Amino acid sequence: MSEPSRPGPARRSRLLRTARRWTVRLVVALAGALLGVLLLGRVEAPIGPFDATVALRPAGGGAHLDIPPLGALEVDAYDGPLQLDLQLRRVDEVRAEALATNPVLLDGVVDQVSEDLRDAVVKVSWMTALAAVAGAAGASLLLLRRPREVFLTLGVATGLVAGTAGLAAATWRPQALSQPTYTGLLVNAPSLIGSAQEIVARFDAYRASLEDLVANVGTLYSALSALPAPGGTDDTVALLHVSDLHLNPAGFDLVRQVATQFDVDGILDTGDITDWGSEPENSLITAVGTLDVPYVFIRGNHDSAVTGGLVAAQPNATVLDDSEVTVAGISVVGTPDPRFTPDKDATGDPGSLEQSGEELAEIADGLPEPPAIAMVHDPRQAPPLDGAVPLVLAGHTHEREVTELEEGTRLMAQGSTGGAGLRGLQGEFPEPLTCTVLYLDRATGALTAYDDVTLGGLGETEVTIERTVVGPPAPDNGETGTDGGTEPTGTPASPTG
Template sequence: MTEPADAAPDVDRPAGEQPGRRRLRTAVRWSQRVVVAVAGATLGIALLGHVQAPIGPFDATVSFTPAPSGGAEVEIPPLGSLAVDAYDGPLRLDVQLRRVDQLRAQALATDPTQLNGVVNRVSDDLRAAVERLAWTTAGAGVGGALVLSLVVFRRRREQWVALGLSSLMLAGTAGLGAATWRPEALSQPTYTGLLVNANSLIGSAQDIVARYDAYRASLQDLVGNVSTLYSAVSTLPDTGGTADSVALLHVSDIHLNPAGADLVGQVVAQFDVDGVLDTGDVVDWGSPVENQTFGWIGGLGVPYVFIRGNHDSAVTAAAVAEQPNAVVLDDSSTTIAGITVAGAPDPRFTPDKDAEEETETLEESGQELADYIATLDEPPAIAMVHEPPQADPLDGVVPLVLAGHTHERDVSVLDEGTRLMVEGSTGGAGLRGLQGEDPTPLSCTVLYLDPVTGELTAYDEITLGGLGQSEVTIQRTYVDPLPTGDGEPTDEPLQGPALPTP
């Protein structure tokens, strides 16, 4: 009887074959079996050895990848990756964080009880994912070895051999990983890509947390002192007649700092302002999670006019607009206590590094606002932009332009007579402002305008120092020229007292 054509040659040795040749043939045959089993298992693991799993707020892909030295690697696109030499073996554990699940991230941000247990939750999620991956990888490895063995040898009995060999190899790999497990390596990862600076960044983050506790405690006293300081300033000569003026509070670049929100609330109450004008960057990233913090805007009790900064997204603007007292300007205008205010957003959104280069420049954005103003029956008293270059096309179009972005207060008069007032950072540049020796001061300005003409008559510049500048100051400046002893006109600032932190 002849053997079927699709069957592999019989492995039985020929009669009378020499013992040495017999052993050689046996060794070659088993070598072929091992190679096929290894190749099949590797192919199966490469194709099927991965699972999709939630890890904390992230959706992740967890997989085993053939590698000569084992270990683990966490990929954080587009920032880079970190590798840990945690164990030896032919398989490396890869964890790729693909995206943030907005619902889980929002739950973490809004529920302190969930946030407190996030480390344990991430550990549990990762452990569950690795356990599921281990079973998936074992099945993929054994299945790959069986399939390739059938294809190469075309004998069903060879599949049993492949099953035994692949199971033995996978068990050995698991045993080697367990025997060489090095938990201390987890504290010494190797960074690649943008994460090469992770050590210094983590150090800065830890320093920020430590400094923020002291900073916030200091600011609680400082913000409370606004009331006392205002009482002192109110005794200064009111030669500009601010008591009969419309008072509007100019804030900018809060950058999600709750101390900045506290300051706004205190000034609104103590200075009895008629409305708040925010020239942008109320958040840092423009993400939906950050928008959960805007309840303080609705609690101010006065109109809140807002334009987007380069850190604010369209989602940010929509969330601000949902507050009952808020108006978001986008080449549009509104009226507060008889004062007309127009505004345009920053054309850029810088947190989105993948966005295409904007087609509209800052000057073009300012020109569009100027074109809109030209359609109004009367020019507004105030125009709001985020970045100072947007103000250039508005010179001579409106008497006053408010801006921010630079985190440094500056007041100047442009060539055609328009006054440009650039606010500092009402949020002290957010947490980034704590990275230096002295945190960035918190600043805002109360504007006093004539209720009939809308002209700016005076303004109070309020500054709260940080850890290195622990005082509150208010400086009142009258815009109208005041006579001096020699009869020459001059602008006269009145410096309010400075209150040291108790």
Template sequence: MTTPPPSSVDEATDGEAAGSEVPARRSWVPVLVRWLQRVVVALVGATLGVLLLGRVEAPIGPFDATVAFTPAISGGAELEIPPLGALAVDAYDGPLRLDVQLRRVDQVRAQALATDPAQLDGVVDRVSADLRTAVEQLAWTTGAAALGGAALFSVIALRRTREPFIAVGLATVLLAGTAGLGVATWRPEALSQPTYTGLLVNANSLIGSAQDIVARYDAYRASLEDLVSNVSTLYSAVSTLPDPAATGDSVTLLHVSDLHLNPAGADLVGQVVAQFGVDGVLDTGDVVDWGSPAENQTFGWIGALGVPYVYIRGNHDSAVTAAAVAAQPNAVVLDDTGTTVDGISVVGAPDPRFTPDKDAEGATQTLEETGQELVDYIGTLDDPPSIALVHDPKQAPPLDGVVPLVLAGHTHEREVSVLEDGTRLMVEGSTGGAGLRGLQGEDPTPLSCTVLYLDPATGELTAYDEITLGGLGQSEVTIERTYVEPLPTGDGEEPAPTDQPVQGPALPTP
């Protein structure tokens, strides 16, 4: 028997071993490819499910919101406030970003909040609770959408009976890993360092300005209290000037405008009414800033004046504002209508705009058209009125030559002019100093109002006192009397010229 050489046996053994390793290695390749395929299918299906169904509609405070998870590289959360922009918070890492979009304000919830100040105490807690509930609901919805999407896509892509179950298992692992990564990387300190986009880029500076305004307002109103207290002293000095009517008998009306919810402006009105013996107040609008029910609860000072208060709506005043003013026992709201104050006939037309409502739809009358409508109303009267009230001076041109005196506001700058056909247009500044916005500049907007003296027989304007309270840094009260008609001086002397101003005293802050 012949024995093969040892070298031949060794070579054969080595060949058999090498041949057995190749099939073993090749048998693992299909398995690996198949599982990679399953992972990809589960991931794609879960992502599609999240994109299509991973969102909920939920109330968050007074807002209706959409809350959703969106595939993203860096995770985090984003709050969208159309059309102002968005703010993003890098609060956690992961493949899903939490998106909250405020779609609209629910009128019923917002009105309940505005009309019940007690609800404001817990509004932050309620918003937090609403958001937490929405996120919990979203988590369950997103999980179900991801699992369902993975199972359905595996049926379509792989077409094997057991694949949907495998896809659900893989998607569960992916969701658990995503949640675990989010918890592990949670950064609560990031909530105080949001990134702003769109118009909200200026949010930091605006918030800073608002805080600064509030701080300045405390000092501002403290100084105004001293200034308003000087009105009585001021009136004593003015009373020594020549009598406006030269007869000792005048109807005295106070023109105010653009109070913008400034309590100091209301204080000024009360002081002037009391000290100057005012027979009635004529308000040419913008008594508030937003026309909200909460603002409209502050009109008790109007009823406490004790004299007629004639008002037209400004572009910041809502129909609700007008109704709240009309509810005061001494107030009359004019809307292409007229009234009489101590024998003086007054008509008025509101501003057709409502500035706070950015979503107002439908055609809006032009300012000049509203002036013409007031002219049409005047045409129905037996006698033309003595005074017409409008909010914006651009409403006045159609009234030129129809009424002798038109009172307006809106611009926050006092101006007196005579129109082409002889009508006098008196634009008041801001009796409320433009509200808190008046504190934004280097010098706050001064508070101003005008006392009008009219002939009771003819209704003609004979003189007016322009009262100005300087803002912060302008610590004085000034008054300037202007005579509209020539004053008889006696002894054959020439009368004083028409519209001659006589400067009253300037009183510094005590």
């Protein structure tokens, strides 16, 4: 049996030359394709209200979403040499305004974003494929300078593009979309709002309940018409106490509706109008300037100095920082929360909170007449004000509570007028949207009554109002008045849906 013949020197030389030629073609095709992708593999596209840049970059697969200045998120959705890179550059004012003013468009915004993103990915995929093939052909023409080599390199480049697409399709992992990796400020997003699947499900339910909720507001105002302002309109000042809006658009809408329907003389906001105090959030604060009444604000622990400055820039707004303002004849003093802790797990220093309350008490004592109201964000700032002012307004806890301090000062902690913002979509029990209309005697500044307004949170459509009449102080002979000056009494009016 004869042994197989080995290739001779001439054949080996031909094989080596062929291997070298194909290696050169492959290297030229790869280099040209890479250059083409880097130069041309991107498109500008609208994604909902955003203008975005969508690109495919040599970065090892997956998707990268950049949201400056908040940070980015990455999704390990597929394998391959190219990464889908999506950068949100700016909000288009025309499209954003159309969404804000057209309920039909707003209701379909999720579907519109999905469709826009799908169209952008298809477009950038074709653009990248053409850029890779054109880059490979150009490199071959420039370096190898033979028409035959150009056609061969085109074939190699087409094979590389097809292989890349096939690898991405074969390794597609849709479940990875609910498990992104966050960077920058967005690292706090999972702890703040939960998983992507949970937040989508809860937001859909929340959005569906808003329609019923708004309808029930009409019932609320009908019941309110039977409750005249204590003391008569001429003798009473009505002030709306809100807190912890946390950027919930429904909360801003509630403020506007209640301010209009109750014909209030001013709005007192005890802080946390934002969540992170960042520049993108601050763009929504201009809604304050569209209200037709004075707006008095103190910074909460989630509000940055920039946020406070933007509120102060609104034509109707005053930001109190250890200072005093008069609203409809009612003197109000206020101090900000001394902390800036947008991380919801951060803990505060009780000493600094109490010190800020002490400094505000000194300011109140230095005024010609004692102020009627003091505004703080955290109820722990209130004890030093006991006896210095008759009424202290606070927020922060997201739980409405009225208590009386040892020296007779009434402390009213508001819930969350924004239902704690996105936090309302977290946890088993939803946060209600709350605010309170305060009625004060125009001559003395004394609190005579208040209406607690509550809108049910996620998945609920209940709307209630409860009128509480504040009784006179206890008489000097030791007999007790209506509520002894310490406990409010009244009759609730609670229309529900």
